[in-house]
Amino acid sequence: MTEPKIRFDKVSKRYGSLTVLDRLDFEVDEGEVVTIIGPSGSGKTTVLRVLMTLEGVQDGVIWVSGEPLNKMQSKNGMVPANKAHIRRIRSRIGMVFQNFNLFPHMTALDNCIEAPIQSLGLSKAEAVERAEELLAMVGLAEKRDQYPSQLSGGQQQRVAIARALAMRPEIILFDEPTSALDPEMVGEVLSVIRALAAEHSYTILLVTHQMGFAREISDRVCFFDGGKIVEQGLPNELFGNPQNSRLQQFLSKVLEAR
Amino acid sequence: MDWQWDFTFEVVLPRLWEAAGITVYATVVSFAFALVGGLILMLLKMSSFKPVSFVASEVIEFIRGTPLLIQIFFLFFVLPQVNITLPPLTTGILAIAIYNSALTAEVYRAGLQAVPRGQWEAAIALNLSTYRTFRKIIIPQSLPPIIPALGNYLVAIFKETPLLSFVAVGEIMHASKLIGSEYYRFNEAVTLAGIFFLVMSLVAAALVRATENYVKRSILH
Numbered sequence: 044m045t046e047p048k049i050r051f052d053k054v055s056k057r058y059g060s061l062t063v064l065d066r067l068d069f070e071v072d073e074g075e076v077v078t079i080i081g082p083s084g085s086g087k088t089t090v091l092r093v094l095m096t097l098e099g100v101q102d103g104v105i106w107v108s109g110e111p112l113n114k115m116q117s118k119n120g121m122v123p124a125n126k127a128h129i130r131r132i133r134s135r136i137g138m139v140f141q142n143f144n145l146f147p148h149m150t151a152l153d154n155c156i157e158a159p160i161q162s163l164g165l166s167k168a169e170a171v172e173r174a175e176e177l178l179a180m181v182g183l184a185e186k187r188d189q190y191p192s193q194l195s196g197g198q199q200q201r202v203a204i205a206r207a208l209a210m211r212p213e214i215i216l217f218d219e220p221t222s223a224l225d226p227e228m229v230g231e232v233l234s235v236i237r238a239l240a241a242e243h244s245y246t247i248l249l250v251t252h253q254m255g256f257a258r259e260i261s262d263r264v265c266f267f268d269g270g271k272i273v274e275q276g277l278p279n280e281l282f283g284n285p286q287n288s289r290l291q292q293f294l295s296k297v298l299e300a301r
Numbered sequence: 302m303d304w305q306w307d308f309t310f311e312v313v314l315p316r317l318w319e320a321a322g323i324t325v326y327a328t329v330v331s332f333a334f335a336l337v338g339g340l341i342l343m344l345l346k347m348s349s350f351k352p353v354s355f356v357a358s359e360v361i362e363f364i365r366g367t368p369l370l371i372q373i374f375f376l377f378f379v380l381p382q383v384n385i386t387l388p389p390l391t392t393g394i395l396a397i398a399i400y401n402s403a404l405t406a407e408v409y410r411a412g413l414q415a416v417p418r419g420q421w422e423a424a425i426a427l428n429l430s431t432y433r434t435f436r437k438i439i440i441p442q443s444l445p446p447i448i449p450a451l452g453n454y455l456v457a458i459f460k461e462t463p464l465l466s467f468v469a470v471g472e473i474m475h476a477s478k479l480i481g482s483e484y485y486r487f488n489e490a491v492t493l494a495g496i497f498f499l500v501m502s503l504v505a506a507a508l509v510r511a512t513e514n515y516v517k518r519s520i521l522h
Contacts, residue, residue, distance in 0.1 A: 095422075095425065095426050096425065097422050097425055130428055133425075133428055134428050136426075137426065137427075138426040140422065140423065140426075144417075144420060144422060145423070146438055147442070148441050148442055157427070157429075157437060158428065158429055161429055161430070161437075162429060162433075210428065
């Protein structure tokens, strides 16, 4: 058996007395497209945030390609990871945020070349060439010199996807990538994600409320509730024949709302 | 009002002109020190090491909570007792710089906190180093709100310099008081000192506005 790309080993995350992740065990294979659904406060976004090291965890180990992310090996066994270790493992992961988080003082192109030049050590010419390819891939080649404020929400999110890809991640995390968008712009962003998912060269972890989309692109769907995976399976099984009562309730609510 | 033009031109103007140089010098030097001092105090206050950040916040509170004139007197009369004897002008500049460091520290902090959390998170997700994150992402976005606020302190410091006349620094207020007591004529000297401050404040305000526009244009497209 090959090592999973991502593995959560009894990971717990608490804010004060509130438990957000409760001894979570969770695995994602290389090239797999996994969607996380669940009610708000179920811990689904937290899974992405602790993977991206935006937040720490209290217990457990997160493994990326067989290497621990929040811990590191030393001669005394596992110790909390230092900055250099975290940076090294983290470089395999990219993230697309709900609110895009583009750098407002940089053009679309500059947004996509800043980190590759600084963190990957590419020359400016290499970084520009790669960024132009990626902007073309998300259909925004001609917007390279525009600032985020001059772009629509959908265009900003597509630039943000190009920016994340420019760092050549193996894993891409999408945190509700269409939740902040006007309805008419959701489609353009979803079609970019759809193309990435179809390639299967990236391991993709997606948190979304777009149930139809989750069903269409996912290899597996996980339903989170109370910081745990309550039910998971193939999209057609999970949406078509949900077993758990909380999942049934959740699905009837979201599908009703549409 | 009794106003003598020949006295104004022959006695008052030359002496005030000389003193104006000291006023401008004291302003510029204390402002420069306050810019750096504020940055240091802010970094200490934001330190993740609790005792350091606690002491820094208390120091800032203390400095902000006492009048500048008392701080000037304190440095002027207390430092010599611990065998630190500085010229009055240096003491005065030091006092103004320390006082305004506490104020500019808050300006820097507010500027940094105005940058949304998401910008920090994007920098982490892109694996940028802390240095790069500050240099390329955070500082460029905090400058536009910081610069006009710092500019206000430049003008404020300028108007605080007459306090130095209390410790006999030969700035413009002190010079006009001396002229007044030497000739028993206050009208010309005090009026000209007031006009000088008005003109210089207007000039400084214009400079601050120009800097602000320049930064906005060059950093935020």
